[in-house]
Amino acid sequence: MKKLFHPITITFLVITFIFLLPSILPSKKVKVLTDDTLRERALSTNMLPTPKTYDELLKVLDNPQNPMTAQKIALGKELFNEKLMSKDKDISCATCHLLDKGGDDNLPTAIGFHGRANPFHLNSPTVLNSALAKAEFWNARAKDVEEQAGGPIQAPFEMNMKPQEVVERLKAVPAYVSKFQEVFGTAIRFENVRKAIGAYERTLLTYGAYDEFLEGDNSAMSAKAKRGMTLFLTKGCKGCHSGMSVGGQSVQHFPLRRYFSDYVGMIFEPDLHIKESPFPFANEGGFLGKDDRLKFRVPILRNISKTAPYFHNGAIKELKEVVRIMSKYQLGNEFTPKQIDEVVEFLKTLDGELVEYEIK
Numbered sequence: 001m002k003k004l005f006h007p008i009t010i011t012f013l014v015i016t017f018i019f020l021l022p023s024i025l026p027s028k029k030v031k032v033l034t035d036d037t038l039r040e041r042a043l044s045t046n047m048l049p050t051p052k053t054y055d056e057l058l059k060v061l062d063n064p065q066n067p068m069t070a071q072k073i074a075l076g077k078e079l080f081n082e083k084l085m086s087k088d089k090d091i092s093c094a095t096c097h098l099l100d101k102g103g104d105d106n107l108p109t110a111i112g113f114h115g116r117a118n119p120f121h122l123n124s125p126t127v128l129n130s131a132l133a134k135a136e137f138w139n140a141r142a143k144d145v146e147e148q149a150g151g152p153i154q155a156p157f158e159m160n161m162k163p164q165e166v167v168e169r170l171k172a173v174p175a176y177v178s179k180f181q182e183v184f185g186t187a188i189r190f191e192n193v194r195k196a197i198g199a200y201e202r203t204l205l206t207y208g209a210y211d212e213f214l215e216g217d218n219s220a221m222s223a224k225a226k227r228g229m230t231l232f233l234t235k236g237c238k239g240c241h242s243g244m245s246v247g248g249q250s251v252q253h254f255p256l257r258r259y260f261s262d263y264v265g266m267i268f269e270p271d272l273h274i275k276e277s278p279f280p281f282a283n284e285g286g287f288l289g290k291d292d293r294l295k296f297r298v299p300i301l302r303n304i305s306k307t308a309p310y311f312h313n314g315a316i317k318e319l320k321e322v323v324r325i326m327s328k329y330q331l332g333n334e335f336t337p338k339q340i341d342e343v344v345e346f347l348k349t350l351d352g353e354l355v356e357y358e359i360k
Contacts, residue, residue, distance in 0.1 A: 033230050035218045041233050042214060048244045049211035050129075054357040060244070061131050061202045066146055066195045068202060070359045072183045076200025079193060084169045086159035087113055093152065093197065096124045099204065099354060102306030103128030108314025109285070112158035119157060121285025123314040128354070129302045131202040133248025138312045139290040140251045140297040146198030150190065163190035203359065206302055208352025221349050228346030231339055236331045246301040246350060254289070254296050255280060255329035280325050281315040302350045319344050 033041070051057045062068050079085065080093045091112060096105045103126035109117045110124045122138055130136060136148035152158040153166060161169075170176040170188050180188045183196065212220035221229070232238060241247045255278070262280070277283040278294055289295045289312075296312060310316045316325065323343050328334035335343065 076196035132245035206352030228342035
């Protein structure tokens with residue numbers, strides 16, 4: 001028995017040492033980038049500033065299958081705020097997408113018709129800058145904001161309406177009949193409801209300190225935020241969080257890495273729900289991403305400091321903890337507390353105000 005125990009013990013110690021090795025070895029010093037170099041690195045990877053004029057917006061976001069016009073955008077704004085399109089006439093798109101609070105509802109899971117929660121405990125992604133994404137929803141099942149707009153209206157746990165019910169409700173309002181005829185040249189159709197809302201959502205872009213820095217204002221970001229941006233660009237974050245929206249451009253596997261230390265605790269802890277989860281947090285709701293393969297649309301990071309709680313099921317409340325988890329489980333290089341603070345400082349520069357476009 002002693003002979004058997006000894007090699008097992010040695011093996012356990014060796015495995016433990018291998019997993020601890022990255023934390024024992026000294027980490028490489030992060031490069032110090034000049035303001036110009038930092039800016040050039042971002043711009044060269046398509047991390048572009050938000051357009052400030054309507055003409056520039058059209059170049060970036062106009063949809064050939066749903067051309068943006070002033071009248072269509074105005075109609076879409078009305079519909080975005082229209083409670084007639086919910087079963088009890090008490091919920092609108094704006095109920096879960098508060099434009100002055102980050103574009104979401106700041107709840108762990110979306111609440112809809114008769115107080116029903118999303119059955120997968122999914123929270124509401126921000127609508128701000130969402131038109132810049134290449135797919136919508138956590139599992140990327142909608143190709144654009146026009147397609148996405150029809151989902152919550154029909155979901156039984158959200159607005160709980162059938163397309164024909166929506167059409168009949170709106171037909172009962174003469175002003176809507178006239179506006180749909182003017183914008184689309186037809187009677188009211190559910191497809192055109194989606195198109196109008198989508199056209200409006202394409203105007204919901206934000207502009208802040210990060211954009212000012214990209215456009216040449218070195219004073220727009222603090223030295224600490226610039227160190228965080230350097231980490232973001234050089235440690236691998238930008239590999240997934242890319243584009244003008246700083247995210248939403250791809251579907252990625254999460255988590256990429258598992259750690260031996262995550263499972264050692266199972267021997268000693270009576271409450272195993274976190275360890276049984278495929279994520280580094282409890283998987284309330286059981287959602288496993290696209291095709292149940294742990295693949296998720298990469299979240300948009302603009303206004304991220306305003307959209308807590310985080311991850312698909314709102315499991316994490318603090319942005320610092322999100323950065324720690326992502327550095328460890330996606331990058332394989334857990335950031336130090338100082339680095340986490342610097343990255344969070346950078347992420348705060350992604351906050352912005354809605355651009356007031358002169359729509360024509």
